[in-house]
Amino acid sequence: MDATEHEAYTSPDMESTDLRQRALVCGYLLVTLPAVAAVGLVLFLHNYLFVPGWPYYLSIGIAIGYQWYTTAMPRWRMALLNRGLSES
Numbered sequence: 825m826d827a828t829e830h831e832a833y834t835s836p837d838m839e840s841t842d843l844r845q846r847a848l849v850c851g852y853l854l855v856t857l858p859a860v861a862a863v864g865l866v867l868f869l870h871n872y873l874f875v876p877g878w879p880y881y882l883s884i885g886i887a888i889g890y891q892w893y894t895t896a897m898p899r900w901r902m903a904l905l906n907r908g909l910s911e912s
Contacts, residue, residue, distance in 0.1 A: 865885070866888065
């Protein structure tokens with residue numbers, strides 16, 4: 825099979841800029857949304873935590889979200905680099 829036959833099977837919808845943009849958006853959502861959801865989840869479940877006030881719940885939520893963010897962001901960046909993409 826030569827190069828011209830292989831190009832015939834490439835979909836015009838799968839351009840590299842579209843793939844890059846889609847990978848960046850999905851990555852940001854997969855990293856950022858769980859971090860934000862952790863804050864909301866802790867504030868929602870405040871009745872089950874034994875802490876005296878809402879500022880403490882907010883601090884706990886931010887701490888959990890920050891831990892997720894600092895764990896997931898380097899892995900996502902490495903996945904982008906392995907695919908030949910960059911964040912910038």
